[in-house]
Amino acid sequence: MSAASAKVYLRETAGILTAFFSAQPFSIKAVLGKLPPEQRGNFREMVSGAFRQLLLLESILKASCDRPLRELEPFVKALLVLSVYRIYFLQDPDYTVVDEANGLCAHDGQKSFVNGVLRNVTRYRKPLEHFIYHGKDTDRHLSERFSVPRWIVEELRVSRGDYASILEGLNQPQKTFVRNGRYLRRAATVQDDLRQGAAVISPGGFLSVLHLGVGSGHDVLDMGCAPGAKFFLLQELDPRSLTGCDISVKRLGTMYAEAERLGLPRPHLICGDGMSPPFADESFDRLYLDVPCTASGTFTKHPEGKFLRTPQGLEELLVTQRALLARTFHLLRPGGVLCYATCSVFDRENDGVVAWFCAQESRARVLRPSVGLEDVDASCRHLLADSLEITPHGFFLNPAAHGLDGFYFSFIERQQP
Numbered sequence: 001m002s003a004a005s006a007k008v009y010l011r012e013t014a015g016i017l018t019a020f021f022s023a024q025p026f027s028i029k030a031v032l033g034k035l036p037p038e039q040r041g042n043f044r045e046m047v048s049g050a051f052r053q054l055l056l057l058e059s060i061l062k063a064s065c066d067r068p069l070r071e072l073e074p075f076v077k078a079l080l081v082l083s084v085y086r087i088y089f090l091q092d093p094d095y096t097v098v099d100e101a102n103g104l105c106a107h108d109g110q111k112s113f114v115n116g117v118l119r120n121v122t123r124y125r126k127p128l129e130h131f132i133y134h135g136k137d138t139d140r141h142l143s144e145r146f147s148v149p150r151w152i153v154e155e156l157r158v159s160r161g162d163y164a165s166i167l168e169g170l171n172q173p174q175k176t177f178v179r180n181g182r183y184l185r186r187a188a189t190v191q192d193d194l195r196q197g198a199a200v201i202s203p204g205g206f207l208s209v210l211h212l213g214v215g216s217g218h219d220v221l222d223m224g225c226a227p228g229a230k231f232f233l234l235q236e237l238d239p240r241s242l243t244g245c246d247i248s249v250k251r252l253g254t255m256y257a258e259a260e261r262l263g264l265p266r267p268h269l270i271c272g273d274g275m276s277p278p279f280a281d282e283s284f285d286r287l288y289l290d291v292p293c294t295a296s297g298t299f300t301k302h303p304e305g306k307f308l309r310t311p312q313g314l315e316e317l318l319v320t321q322r323a324l325l326a327r328t329f330h331l332l333r334p335g336g337v338l339c340y341a342t343c344s345v346f347d348r349e350n351d352g353v354v355a356w357f358c359a360q361e362s363r364a365r366v367l368r369p370s371v372g373l374e375d376v377d378a379s380c381r382h383l384l385a386d387s388l389e390i391t392p393h394g395f396f397l398n399p400a401a402h403g404l405d406g407f408y409f410s411f412i413e414r415q416q417p
């Protein structure tokens, strides 16, 4: 790759980090869309890697910088974080990193400051372990080791004995899965897989849809359906009717082209709010409810999410999740089944919501179908087998075992009166 083209993805990565440090909105997806295809992999690696290790990178920088990091211009901080990531995690040659950081500086003042800090980083280089706290405060140690805000460590610790392993699993690069029809396998090269008609889906999403018990005589609703990973698998199961509903017209809009790409009939989609659903009660036999959540199970894929979520945001989501479950349950016919799903690893968003709901709705009963893996390619079946846990109210794809996306699902039947 030429030096000039190398700079494009570096500049874009620095741009994303600058926006983040300035508390401005940013879109990694939008940048991916405008980069030439051959630069996307480098950009993705760089931006995900920097967010994955952010707290550790900041610790390294603090040791080499004579000013508090919060006083640095966001762009300069971004450039330094990125450079330290390249030096420590990509083992890029020091001189290339310094040279390319220089090339992105706006003026000589920036250049000499960046040079000075990076000179300290490389001259007094110490192993990564040196920058991690190793004292008695385990939460602090884990927060620094896995570069995750402390509140996330605490949220996991209160409900999961294996919280350290989950944090480790979530800090790995993503493993992508795709399906062809109703068959799941590891992606080879995602772009090639997509060209050949595969669809990306998380292992947990795949298993939850297949075990909802959709039959040819069923009317099915997918609430919170966009952009459609589970919807299109539901469509493959060929129910009597399938309706997708989502509050976001923009997200719904992408689903028609995706159906066409997959060779499926034009989907029946309705823009509506699950809090006041545009359907009569008792209209459906099966309901897939993919609620908005912290998406903490997808920090492997979107490590920036670790820093965008907040404890306050989690509390608000819990209120929404309970309300959506309570409201949509009435859309089921007696004997119907709802799948409550999240891509969260926080127990309060998962079993916590289902337990709360079952305690106040006498007609709700948790079902425990046996979740088989026969539709999963033999070469990766063990990954799912090791990761799938039965919880008090549902099933949990645990990232601890192999770094798969965390996912939770529970099947709740509306009992006959």
Ligand SMILES: C[S@@+](CC[C@H](N)C(=O)[O-])C[C@H]1O[C@@H](n2cnc3c(N)ncnc32)[C@H](O)[C@@H]1O
Residues within 6 Å of the ligand: 205, 223, 224, 225, 226, 227, 228, 229, 230, 231, 245, 246, 247, 248, 251, 272, 273, 274, 275, 290, 291, 292, 293
């Ligand atoms: C986890 S995402 C769904 C992912 C989707 N099921 C899939 O498999 O591709 C949650 C979705 O819920 C939608 N949503 C959030 N609040 C909603 C509400 N009150 N009513 C309906 N949809 C809502 C969001 O727009 C978002 O598309």
